[in-house]
Every structure is written in C-alpha cells, then in structure tokens.
Amino acid sequence: MDSIRIRGGRPLNGTIAIGGAKNAALPLMAVSLLTEDPIEFTNMPTLADLATMGSLLGELGVELTRTVDDTSNEPVVRLQARKITATEAPYDLVRKMRASVVVMGPLLARAGKARVSMPGGCAIGTRPVDLHLKALEALGAEIELKEGYIQATAPNGLSGGHILFPKVSVGATENALMAATLAHGDTVIANAAREPEITDLANCLTEMGAKITGIGTDTLRITGVDQLSGTRHRVLPDRIETGTYAAAAAITGGELTLTNTRAELIESVIDLLERAGVEVTETKDGLKVNRANCELRGVDSMTEPYPGFPTDMQAQIMAMMTVATGAAMITETIFENRFMHVPELCRMGADINVHGASAIVRGVKKLSGAPVMATDLRASVSLVLAGLAAEGETQVNRVYHLDRGYERLEEKLAACGADIARVAGV
Ligand code: UD1
Numbered sequence: 165m166d167s168i169r170i171r172g173g174r175p176l177n178g179t180i181a182i183g184g185a186k187n188a189a190l191p192l193m194a195v196s197l198l199t200e201d202p203i204e205f206t207n208m209p210t211l212a213d214l215a216t217m218g219s220l221l222g223e224l225g226v227e228l229t230r231t232v233d234d235t236s237n238e239p240v241v242r243l244q245a246r247k248i249t250a251t252e253a254p255y256d257l258v259r260k261m262r263a264s265v266v267v268m269g270p271l272l273a274r275a276g277k278a279r280v281s282m283p284g285g286c287a288i289g290t291r292p293v294d295l296h297l298k299a300l301e302a303l304g305a306e307i308e309l310k311e312g313y314i315q316a317t318a319p320n321g322l323s324g325g326h327i328l329f330p331k332v333s334v335g336a337t338e339n340a341l342m343a344a345t346l347a348h349g350d351t352v353i354a355n356a357a358r359e360p361e362i363t364d365l366a367n368c369l370t371e372m373g374a375k376i377t378g379i380g381t382d383t384l385r386i387t388g389v390d391q392l393s394g395t396r397h398r399v400l401p402d403r404i405e406t407g408t409y410a411a412a413a414a415i416t417g418g419e420l421t422l423t424n425t426r427a428e429l430i431e432s433v434i435d436l437l438e439r440a441g442v443e444v445t446e447t448k449d450g451l452k453v454n455r456a457n458c459e460l461r462g463v464d465s466m467t468e469p470y471p472g473f474p475t476d477m478q479a480q481i482m483a484m485m486t487v488a489t490g491a492a493m494i495t496e497t498i499f500e501n502r503f504m505h506v507p508e509l510c511r512m513g514a515d516i517n518v519h520g521a522s523a524i525v526r527g528v529k530k531l532s533g534a535p536v537m538a539t540d541l542r543a544s545v546s547l548v549l550a551g552l553a554a555e556g557e558t559q560v561n562r563v564y565h566l567d568r569g570y571e572r573l574e575e576k577l578a579a580c581g582a583d584i585a586r587v588a589g590v
Contacts, residue, residue, distance in 0.1 A: 168560040168574060170551035171583040172533055175418035175456065178580035180409050182425035182450065183209035183571045184399030187476075188361040190263045191338040192368055192399060193217045196226050196243035197270035198346060199372060201394030206233065207424075208241040208399050212567045216261045223257075224267065225249030240396075248275040255281040255312065261568075265293055266335060268316060269343035272305055277317045282309065291499070295329055295336035302327045303340070303347050324349030324388055332357050332469040337384075338365055344386040345374040353384040359470040360429050364400040371395040403429035404476045405570065406450070408545055410434075411480040412577065413453040414442045414460060415487060415553045420580060425450040432473040436481065439463045440488060462490035462527050467498050479505045479546035486514035487553055488527040495522040505543035508536040512550050512558065530555050537561035541569045548573070552582055559587070 184207035193214065196203045208214070218228050226245045233240050251271050258264040258281040271278035283293060293314070297307050300316060302325035308315045324347050327340050337357040342365075344351035356362065358380060366379040372395050375387040406425045413420035414437060427434060427446040434444045434451070441461045443454040462485055467475040475498040485492040486509055496502045503523055506516050511534050515526040533556035538544040544565040551558030560566075563586065566573055574584045 165561065165589040166563045167587050167589060168548060168563055168566070169585050169587050170533070170548065170558045170560070172531075172551050172554035172556065172558060174552070174581050174583060175416045176412055176420055176552070176577065176580040176582060177418050179421040179423060180576050180580060181423050182401050182406050182409070183207070185361060185364070185402040185404075186211055186213055186569050187334070187404070188364045188400040189214055190217055191266045191342070191361070191365050192397065193221060193243060194266045194270050195342065195365070195368060195372070196221065197224060197245050197248065197267060198274055198342060199392040199394060200244075200246050202242050202244040203372070203394050204396040205241045206238050206396070206398045207401070208239070209402070209571045211569060211571055212564065213261055213263065213569065216257060217264070220253055220257045220264055220267060221245075223250055224271070251275050251277050251279060253278070253280040258283050262291060263335065265296060266338050266342070268296065268314070269300060269339035269341075272300060272316050272318050273322055273343045273346040276319055276321060278314075280314045280316070282312050282314060295331065295333045296339045299327045299329070299336050299340035299353070300343060303343055303351065322347035324351040324386070327351065327353045329353070329355040334359050334362065337362055341366060341369070341376070341384060341386065344388060345369050345376070345392060347388040349388055351386045351388070353386070354382070356382050356384045357469060358382055360400055360403060368395065368397045371397060401425035401429065404474065404542070406430055407433040407474070407477045408480050408549070408570070409576070410437060410444070410451070410453040411477070411484050412549055412552060414440070414455045415484045415549050417455050418580070419452070419454040419456050421447065421452045422450040427451045432471060433477055436463060436465055436473060440484070460484065460488040462488040462492035462525065464493040466495040469498070475499055475502065476542050478502065479542045480549055482506075482516070482523065482525060483509060483546040483549040485525040486516070486528060486531060486550065490527055492525045493522055494525060497521065504539050505546045508538055508543075508547055509550055511536060512554055514550070532556055533558040535559040535561065538565065541565045545570060545573070552577070552584075
C-alpha cells in the first residue's frame with residue numbers, strides 16, 4: 165500500500181487551484197438516473213469516490229464518457245441513462261462508499277424500485293439511514309429490510325408529501341429532493357440541510373426542468389414534473405479542499421493563494437482562522453491565507469450543520485491547534501467517534517485530551533515526525549498537515565483514504581514548497 169513521506173518544517177508559499185467538490189459531484193452524478201437525456205459536468209474532480217460512483221451508475225445503465233469542451237478546452241464528463249437496466253446497489257460498492265445510497269431516491273423516482281445494500285457501520289460512527297427511508301416513505305415508497313438490503317418500491321410512482329427531518333441530514337435531503345422532482349404533486353422538505361452542495365444539486369435539477377423553491381433555505385418546496393431533460397452544469401468548488409489548504413498555510417506559517425474557489429463557501433472556517441490570528445483576504449477567484457510572521461492562537465470551535473463550522477474540517481483545525489499558543493476546545497456534534505486522529509497526533513507530540521464529544525488541545529512548541537495512519541479521509545489529511553509542520557520525517561500510511569477526496573494532494577503541496585512524496589508500497 166502506498167504511503168506519503170513528508171519532511172516537515174517548511175512554510176508553504178504559492179498558489180493552489182481548488183477542484184470541484186467531491187460531495188457535490190456524488191449526488192450530481194446520481195442525477196443522471198432521473199432523465200434519459202445526457203447530463204454534462206465541467207469542473208468534475210478526478211477522485212476515487214467518483215470512480216466508485218461511476219462504476220455503480222454503470223451497473224444501473226448509465227453510460228459515462230469523457231470529452232473536452234471545444235471552446236474552453238475543459239474536460240467534460242457526460243452521463244446518460246437512456247434506460248435503467250438494473251436497480252440494485254450491491255454490498256461491495258455501498259460498503260466501499262456510503263454515499264452510494266443517494267441512488268435510491270432517483271431509482272425509485274424513475275424506475276419505481278430500488279434495492280440498496282444497508283451501509284452498516286463506518287469509521288466515524290454508526291451513521292444510520294433511517295432519515296433517508298422515512299423521507300422516501302413520506303413520498304409513498306414501500307420499504308422492506310431484507311437480507312441486509314433496503315428494498316424500496318413505488319409501483320405507481322411516488323407522490324408528493326410533507327417531510328420534516330428531526331435532524332439535519334445532507335444525504336437524506338439529497339435523496340428526498342431528487343425523488344420529489346419526479347413525484348406526482350407537491351412536496352415540502354422541512355429542516356432540510358442547507359449545505360452549498362444541496363444548493364448546487366437543486367440548481368442543477370432546476371436547469372433540468374425541476375420546479376424547486378426555497379433553494380438555500382431549510383424549507384425546500386418541490387412540484388413534481390413528468391420528466392426532466394439534460395443540461396451542462398459546472399460543479400461547485402470544493403469548500404473542504406479550500407479549508408484544508410487554508411489550514412496548511414496557517415499551520416506552516418506560510419502564505420497561499422487559493423484559486424477557482426469562493427470565500428463565501430467557508431465563512432465559518434475563515435472566521436475561526438481570523439480569530440486564531442491568520443490573515444485571510446478575499447480575492448476575485450478565491451482567497452489568500454497568510455500566517456507569515458504572526459502567532460497562531462488557540463481558539464474554540466464546535467461542528468454544526470451549514471452554515472456552522474463543518475465536521476469535515478474538524479480534524480484539520482485540530483492539527484492546526486496542536487501548535488497554537490494556548491488551548492483550544494474542539495467539540496464534535498455531528499458524528500460520534502470522529503476523533504480517531506487524536507491518538508495519531510499525540511504520537512507526533514500533540515497534547516490532546518478527549519472528554520466525550522470535546523477535545524482539549526493544548527498547544528506545543530513543535531510536533532515531531534512519526535509514522536502514522538488514519539481510518540478516514542479528513543483524519544488522514546490532518547496527519548499530512550501535522551507532518552508539514554513537524555520536525556523530521558512523517559510517514560502517513562493508508563493513502564487510499566486521501567485519494568478518495570484530494571486530487572493530486574502531494575503535487576499541489578510540493579509545488580508550494582512542501583517536501584512531500586508518495587512512496588509506492590509493497
Ligand atoms: C455528508 C457528507 C460528509 C459530511 C456530512 C456532514 C457527502 C458524500 N458526505 O455525509 O462528508 O461529513 O454530510 O456534513 O456529502 N443521520 C441519521 N440518520 C440518517 C442519516 C444521517 O441519524 O438517516 C445522522 C448521521 O449519523 C449524522 C448526522 O445525521 O450524525 C448527519 O449526517 P448526514 O448529514 O446525513 O451525513 P452524510 O450525508 O452521510
């Protein structure tokens with residue numbers, strides 16, 4: 165298995181272009197199941213999770229082709245489901261990537277049935293799918309759990325309904341929204357997730373002819389239509405990749421310009437960085453993050469649904485706080501068990517104590533390099549950040565987690581002065 169070797173202690177300086185958002189691209193790809201017309205995407209990142217989604221969609225009858233735009237020369241990913249040829253998301257794919265469950269809503273809406281493996285536990289908590297199922301039931305689906313699979317049917321099509329989520333869920337909102345676009349009648353989704361990826365999905369569906377109001381708010385109203393048509397859509401910039409590189413500039417005491425992104429997507433992260441003493445300036449196509457010659461201060465944070473501080477940035481900010489002056493309390497409210505990076509950061513010399521859902525991080529002068537590994541994507545990248553700031557050599561194992569969500573990570577960091585390389589495993 166490949167690993168990443170980092171020799172730390174060098175401030176990063178330069179420009180990094182941010183890619184399209186993985187978490188927007190996953191449901192956007194599933195949108196192709198809703199129409200027989202082709203859907204084309206630009207700014208689609210090349211990531212392992214999206215390849216997994218491509219394989220799943222391929223099994224369901226979606227043809228995926230890659231072309232290049234004649235005028236801009238940009239790569240274009242084209243998806244077309246002339247016919248749904250299968251309606252099952254098998255265990256092997258769902259086990260690999262939980263987000264596969266977003267095919268359930270579109271399959272039910274277009275084909276009237278879906279058989280999706282239950283995702284089961286995962287590294288960052290139990291992560292049930294009850295909210296997805298309740299939402300689809302509210303739209304008239306009949307659901308049975310059998311042999312580890314969710315069997316959902318709507319032989320006469322879905323019908324509009326009132327969905328009130330007791331808890332904010334990104335994936336369940338996406339499933340409900342996609343399903344409702346082709347349901348008969350009106351649907352209200354209350355306490356909907358407001359993440360920018362939901363807005364991007366709703367905008368794409370609108371371009372395809374869906375009738376949605378309340379986009380960007382916590383109440384989405386959808387009037388079902390008989391059919392949707394194709395479109396060309398640009399995938400939203402990745403706000404978590406943006407925040408991760410902003411944290412890389414901060415932890416190394418460097419200055420990075422992040423392009424092809426938007427500061428407004430990470431307002432809560434920028435607020436935290438500024439409170440910690442980092443200078444952030446909005447630019448015309450992104451932001452500039454500067455921590456050259458200023459001290460990093462410990463500040464508290466708590467993860468919340470958007471527009472609050474994102475759980476997907478918690479590990480990276482914790483890495484940053486390990487070398488800040490003073491202490492920081494970091495509270496995780498979205499996922500239980502999302503502190504697996506803590507023991508690994510401690511092996512690098514960090515001083516962190518976990519009490520329930522909170523971690524107290526007391527800043528140390530220096531981290532020291534060590535062999536480390538993590539069991540999820542954001543935890544893994546937090547160890548890369550720690551390695552960039554540490555004295556000596558760090559080896560981050562299980563790189564496949566990073567490949568799920570960061571495109572050309574080591575290349576982008578090396579171009580800004582990091583001493584980082586991928587080491588082929590045996
Ligand atoms: C998405 C993101 C993930 C991010 C998370 C929270 C994708 C592909 N992944 O995951 O990177 O960390 O949002 O911002 O977009 N829950 C239930 N029942 C359900 C569904 C969720 O109890 O049926 C709970 C979860 O266990 C969790 C909380 O709701 O505690 C939020 O989860 P959710 O927003 O659904 O996360 P995902 O969509 O899986």
